[in-house]
Amino acid sequence: MKRLRKRHWASRALMLLLALVVLAPIAITFLYSFFSPGEIKAYMAARGNYDEAAWMDVKLSPDMFSPGQYYEILIRDTSVLKMFVNSAMYAVAILLGQAAVIPMMAYALSRFEFRGRDAVFFGILMLMLLPFQVTMVPNVLTLRQLGLLETAWAVILPMWFSPFYIFLLRQFMVGLPNELFEAAQMDGAGTARCFVHVAVPVCRPVIGAAAALSFADCWNLVEQPMAYLSQRQDLQPLSVMFNQLVDESSGTEFAGAALYMLPALFVYLYFLEDILTGIQLTELK
Amino acid sequence: MFRKKRSVWLFLLPGLAGLMLFYIVPFIGGIWYSLTDGSYENRFVGLANYAAIWQNEMFLLGLKNTMALSLICAPLVWALSFVIAALLNRLRPGGAFFRNSILLPYLMPSSAMLLIWLLLFDYGGVVNRMVAAFGGERVMWLEGAQLRVPIVLLFVWKNLGFAVVIFLAALQTVPEPLYEYAELEGAGFLRQTFGITLPLIVPSAFLIVILEWINAFKIFKEVYFIGGAYPDEAVYTLQNYMNNMYGRLNYQNVTTAAYSFALIVFSLFGALFLLQRTLQRRFS
Numbered sequence: 001m002k003r004l005r006k007r008h009w010a011s012r013a014l015m016l017l018l019a020l021v022v023l024a025p026i027a028i029t030f031l032y033s034f035f036s037p038g039e040i041k042a043y044m045a046a047r048g049n050y051d052e053a054a055w056m057d058v059k060l061s062p063d064m065f066s067p068g069q070y071y072e073i074l075i076r077d078t079s080v081l082k083m084f085v086n087s088a089m090y091a092v093a094i095l096l097g098q099a100a101v102i103p104m105m106a107y108a109l110s111r112f113e114f115r116g117r118d119a120v121f122f123g124i125l126m127l128m129l130l131p132f133q134v135t136m137v138p139n140v141l142t143l144r145q146l147g148l149l150e151t152a153w154a155v156i157l158p159m160w161f162s163p164f165y166i167f168l169l170r171q172f173m174v175g176l177p178n179e180l181f182e183a184a185q186m187d188g189a190g191t192a193r194c195f196v197h198v199a200v201p202v203c204r205p206v207i208g209a210a211a212a213l214s215f216a217d218c219w220n221l222v223e224q225p226m227a228y229l230s231q232r233q234d235l236q237p238l239s240v241m242f243n244q245l246v247d248e249s250s251g252t253e254f255a256g257a258a259l260y261m262l263p264a265l266f267v268y269l270y271f272l273e274d275i276l277t278g279i280q281l282t283e284l285k
Numbered sequence: 286m287f288r289k290k291r292s293v294w295l296f297l298l299p300g301l302a303g304l305m306l307f308y309i310v311p312f313i314g315g316i317w318y319s320l321t322d323g324s325y326e327n328r329f330v331g332l333a334n335y336a337a338i339w340q341n342e343m344f345l346l347g348l349k350n351t352m353a354l355s356l357i358c359a360p361l362v363w364a365l366s367f368v369i370a371a372l373l374n375r376l377r378p379g380g381a382f383f384r385n386s387i388l389l390p391y392l393m394p395s396s397a398m399l400l401i402w403l404l405l406f407d408y409g410g411v412v413n414r415m416v417a418a419f420g421g422e423r424v425m426w427l428e429g430a431q432l433r434v435p436i437v438l439l440f441v442w443k444n445l446g447f448a449v450v451i452f453l454a455a456l457q458t459v460p461e462p463l464y465e466y467a468e469l470e471g472a473g474f475l476r477q478t479f480g481i482t483l484p485l486i487v488p489s490a491f492l493i494v495i496l497e498w499i500n501a502f503k504i505f506k507e508v509y510f511i512g513g514a515y516p517d518e519a520v521y522t523l524q525n526y527m528n529n530m531y532g533r534l535n536y537q538n539v540t541t542a543a544y545s546f547a548l549i550v551f552s553l554f555g556a557l558f559l560l561q562r563t564l565q566r567r568f569s
Contacts, residue, residue: 008375008376011372011375011376012376014372015369015372015373015376015380015383016383018369018383018387019382019383019386019387022386022387022389022390022442022445022446023386023389025398025401025402025405025442026389026390026393026398028401029397029398029400029401044404046409047403047404047407047409047410048407048408048427049408049409050408050425052423054409055409055414056404056407056409056410058411058414100299101299101300101303102300104296104297104299104300105296105297105299105300105301107296108293108296108297108300109297111286111287112286112287112288112290112293112296113286113287113288113289114293120297120301123304123309124304126551127304127308127309127312128499129499129502129550129551129554130312130547130550131502131503131505131524131546132503132505132524133505133523133524133527133528133531133539133543134312134527134543134544134546134547135308135311135312135315135543136527136528136531136539136543137315137318137531137536137539137540137543138311138312138314138315138318138540139307139311140531141311141314141315142306142307142310142311142314157303157307158303158307158308160303161300161303161304161307161308163304163308166300178286181287190292191287191290191292191293191296192292192295195296212392213391213392215392216391216392216393216394219394220394220395220396220506222396222505222506222509223505223506223528226528227528227531238396239394239396239397240396241396242396242397242399242400242510243396243399243509243510243513253400254400256397257397257398257400258397260394260396260397261393261394261397264392264393264394265389265392265393267392268388268389268392268393272385272388275388275450276450279450279451279454280454280457
């Protein structure tokens with residue numbers, strides 16, 4: 001049989017090149033995490049040389065493979081590890097809260113008719129547009145009133161109601177066929193049973209996608225800890241550390257970065273299918 | 286659709302209460318701050334803060350840079366992701382590896398990427414080696430206006446994959462026979478892409494423009510990572526301004542700047558939304 005499809009070698013080559021360029025920074029971070037701390041220190045110190053004759057070496061293999069950086073951050077000095085634990089604490093607390101609040105809200109906004117529904121949805125769309133800094137000051141004042149400022153809750157609580165994830169789940173649920181819910185109602189299910197036994201299971205892919213995307217957000221927190229936890233060095237997540245390192249190299253920053261990327265990598269691998277099908281089935285049109 | 290069910294409030298209430306407490310009440314309450322003078326008596330001054338801030342050089346600089354950066358980032362991500370999705374769509378059912386690799390950065394913390402970025406864009410780094418290899422002059426990427434390049438590239442690196450995936454989902458709704466027919470008629474890849482694909486996925490394409498633009502308006506992390514809290518004036522964004530004013534406890538300036546910005550964003554996206562509605566009516 002004659003092949004109808006062409007092989008598209010040029011497109012393939014182009015995409016391969018792109019994929020390599022995109023993956024290279026991640027791969028290099030992992031590679032550099034196995035350089036010895038001394039070698040990284042020397043390498044980072046070679047930066048910022050504006051001599052026309054000087055180049056930085058392109059290092060693709062270490063003088064000697066060494067777990068030294070990991071030894072430093074995991075055993076010798078655990079300050080990085082502590083921040084890593086903080087990050088994990090934020091991610092878990094935020095995701096649990098979101099799981100309790102957001103699917104219910106999306107369900108109410110998509111499967112019910114009630115007065116003011118469109119107004120609520122419109123409000124959520126508006127909130128989605130605003131950068132964090134717009135509501136930063138009023139939020140600080142509110143959190144201070146509640147006695148939550150300079151505590152971990154200041155970062156966690158507002159994230160439970162993230163407008164984007166309400167929007168994402170609502171868009172998915174709006175597209176579900178009515179028959180699904182009618183059939184359940186015929187069998188005598190009320191609104192709560194419809195939610196637990198119909199809406200949530202059917203929404204599995206988009207809930208997975210939202211969880212993964214939200215995790216990525218939690219894992220990259222910068223603005224919130226800066227504004228809400230300025231006095232609490234002990235509560236900072238790992239994402240704010242890399243900035244403080246760049247001027248003077250500690251020699252262990254690549255192990256820190258690699259350690260930090262590892263959970264994100266697992267989340268990506270675990271939820272990849274959900275993200276793809278979740279986006280494909282959501283009415284983002 | 287459930288009608289006249291009281292239980293809706295059960296589902297709605299927790300979320301609504303939180304949104305009120307942490308988003309809507311602060312947003313509305315903050316307006317009062319932008320109308321007072323911040324002194325001990327906290328006098329009402331009307332729109333004087335707004336009049337002042339629209340004369341403030343740093344505010345105007347930040348506004349200009351936020352606009353400029355978003356107008357570079359959003360179209361760049363949009364156009365690149367469309368071309369990549371169109372190419373990947375031709376490789377179906379293969380090409381999953383490429384798609385997955387491009388999506389990976391979306392879940393990666395860009396804070397951890399900062400180290401590599403600083404190495405790549407160093408004066409003696411890999412990017413300048415390539416520039417030199419093509420016969421160009423070395424560029425100081427981490428100084429002055431050139432800072433835009435690493436910042437925009439970090440943004441694109443992270444956000445490209447998500448747009449590609451949305452585009453790919455839209456492309457899969459285009460019926461295959463259309464392409465086969467176009468092929469028989471002798472239309473090449475470009476003709477097919479712009480003649481068949483783009484017109485058929487206008488709604489999704491429009492949505493990606495909006496999502497990317499919203500994202501690009503919020504650009505701050507990338508600037509803060511690479512440029513610091515007080516970056517060069519070519520990349521000093523409104524978010525830098527608001528953060529720094531916050532640091533100096535000048536709440537009046539932060540809120541006034543914030544609501545000025547919110548007003549601009551709302552009217553801009555309101556106009557886009559109306560545009561989409563009229564376009565949709567015309568085409569359907």
